[in-house]
Amino acid sequence: MSATLPDLSLIEARILGVLIEKERTTPDVYPLTVNSLTAGCNQKTSRDPVLSLKESEVQEALEALRSRNLVLETYGASGRVLRYAHNFGKTYGLPGPMVPLLAVLALRGPQTASELRANCERLHSFADASAVEAYLEELAGRECPLAVKLPRQPGAREQRWMHLLCGPVDVSAPLPAAAPSAGGLEARVQTLENRVAELEHLVQQLLARGE
Structure with a gap:
């Protein structure tokens, strides 16, 4: 990784994976709230390893990802609940x-x-x-x-x-x-x-x- 893209933690990588997955599979609820993102990270199916994260852990990892421009904050159409979207492909140039x-x-x-x-x-x-x-x-x-x-x-x-x-x-x-x-x-x-x-x-x- 370059200096601007340090190695991710397991939780950070899981968050990005969930955001990318849900963007394609459930576009009607994307971007995701912290609650729905935590649920996606803790899914028992299609996950290895299976995690049991707290919302506070997900929130902390989101802040780290946001500081590297890998995650973007938005209030979406409702303008009431803070949601998160990934910026993975653009940031990594993929x-x-x-x-x-x-x-x-x-x-x-x-x-x-x-x-x-x-x-x-x-x-x-x-x-x-x-x-x-x-x-x-x-x-x-x-x-x-x-x-x-x-x-x-x-x-x-x-x-x-x-x-x-x-x-x-x-x-x-x-x-x-x-x-x-x-x-x-x-x-x-x-x-x-x-x-x-x-x-x-x-x-x-x-x-x-x-x-």
Whole structure:
């Protein structure tokens, strides 16, 4: 990170991830109040690790993010309740598709390109896992890298990626294996559904050509 963009804390990274997620999935309630932002940070699903933050902790982290122009304050249309919006992509100088990738990594922990593609579906639709991989490689190749590919785990077919928003990590140190979860099952189901749709499309093309 540059001097103007110091490493984020776990709470700060989680807040940015939630703001990016909710901007895409629930635009009618975005920007978020402290209360709704705290609830998003403490969700039991689609979060790794699961946190149990107090509003005071979220408020303190918001102040730190605001001082770095990563979060903006607004009273929205009502003009009564203070709300918060992210300024993540602009501050970090990131193209659109990279923002949801880093958000999902910050929310769900290390993932493979295929898992990221499935988990990003509601935020951004990637053509395939190779498109996700290309953006991740670009993030890893920046002057101040924002992502890193982890060593392949025993028995794993794909390598996982991890964000570096909270600073560099020791990739030689073994990370805990991803625990089976509803979120992980959801990602695998989504990936399979995408592959079936691609195969069905290919079959239709072949039939149309009389092959």
